[in-house]
Amino acid sequence: MASPMQNELKRPGTADPPAVRIALITIALLFVALFIFIPVIAVFAEALRQGIGVYFAAIIDPEARAAIRLTLMTAAIAVPLNVAFGIAASWAIARFDFPGKQLLLTLIDIPFSVSPVIAGMLFVLLLGVRAPLGGWLADHGIRIIFAEPGIVLATIFVTFPLAARELIPIMQAVGSEEEEAAIVLGAGGWQMFFRVTLPNVKWGLLYGMVLCNARAMGEFGAVSVVSGHIRGHTNTMPLYIEILYNDYQFAAAFAVSSLLTLLAIATLIAKYYLERRVVPVKTEQDDLAVKVAA
């Protein structure tokens, strides 16, 4: 039963006329070249146009270093929190049935469906000095908006669905049998979590971290609203790039852009590496599935 069906499934893919195949591949490559490869090359070309000296001067400028530091710090806070939230939320949703589960799923998606600018405004409305909460904080010398904490908060808001969205389907697919087995065999709660649950979802979790990191470093809209744009203090790399551009320092703007691009590429390489690690597992399971079917 299994093998003829498999052949049927395979045939449409391999039986496409060569012209169609070539056309599809060409279109895909053309798109990649036009929308990704050429712009990335342009960023680096523009950054190096005035020579390597100008490039490095732009990157080691104190304001640039401050922006890089703030960006890395923001990501370093947002990503672990995102992971903690992602595990908690996906665990709750995959393992338990409770009233309002659908609502929770929808709420998790809010940061995706709301414009980042509105996310930023929301924090200004809530924590600006004219709001009750913000006024109280200001009276006690706590600065959130137009300071680093505001930027971190806004970044956490726009990234928080990322890990959860990766983990929920994986947790649901894995099911709870292995965990139940662990408990039956005498494992404690944390033991089960670290030995069974976490290893089962680790690649999804790392992939979620990669996505979250990329978004945290690249976010513009939400942080722009809460930043106050104080040079050397509350500018993240994307905000600093805009400032340099508006200062007519185009080479420096592209130099910092290229650095941000490099960070993105490093993130992509990490993702590629992770995906490669997942593939053998899949084929193993497929083989198993085939064996079982046979």
Next chain:
Amino acid sequence: MPGSRSTFTRAIAALVVAASVALGVGQSRAAQITLLNVSYDPTRELYEAVNAQFAKDWKAKTGDDVTINQSHGGSGKQARAVIDGLEADVVTLGLAGDIDAIVEKAGLLPANWQSRLPDNSCPYTSTIVLLVRKGNPKKIKDWDDLVKPGIAVITPNPKASGGARWNFLATWGYALKKNGGDESKAAAFVGALYKNVPVLDSGARGSTTTFAEREIGDVLIAWENEARMAIKQFGADKYEVVYPSVSILAEPPVAWIDKVDQRHGTAAISKAYLEFLYTPAGQEIIAQNFFRPRDQTVAAKYATQFPSLPMLTIDADFGGWKTAQPKFFGDGGVFDKIYQPGS
């Protein structure tokens, strides 16, 4: 998979190291006086020069190190940020109406702030000019040429930008004079002009880069200083300034923010910083950055740089910002009535 656990652990470890490095480096900041100057868009180069000179003078006079942090953006947007809690020690904005808004909405400084420094707290002035591409291919000579069909005009959004409000009032003043004081005809004229605006940026500098770097539009309505700065940055072979038959005296004011200064203990230095702008050295820097100086000696020295032209003033011709701001730029004001995006 024996290798996977260690890879996972290593990835986590790398992240923790990266995080602690980022956080650790963030702690190193020397103790010294810090001022925050919240300014509008085209003063980036001006205050970079002013800050360097003031810090040098202050160090020589008191031995203290002072760092002046800058924040730039559309004047109205910046005032908004100060109202919402951006802790500016001083503000140097595009028009008095924006500082009045800080008084009204947040009460951070007294209502008579404008009388605390000479010249209505405006240490420099400017005017509104037209920047066109070299050789003036569209033959733009005056405001009339801006309402012609097919002319693309670049000017920022008066709701967010101070420069844009001066632009608007210069146009309005011209149209009113031309039509013998008929406001409905003036509105039709200004409405026709804004129909020719393809991009309404949120700040003056955004408009300049739209015009100069992205090469959109035939004419940029701009601060004189912004237009001259663009020529300096992009080359005299690319643009030229056209002085219209009548323009407006733009008076960008400065003020220290009392409530913030009290909290920071920076009242004396904030005042000294703004007073520096009125000194001959400050006025010299102002003129070098294409703002019109108040000091007569410095003004005489740079006379060729600043041609004289008939200029309306906000107080004599528009009844001051307290009248002009709600009438023209408030909700449901003249600008809202004449500007319908996309029409």
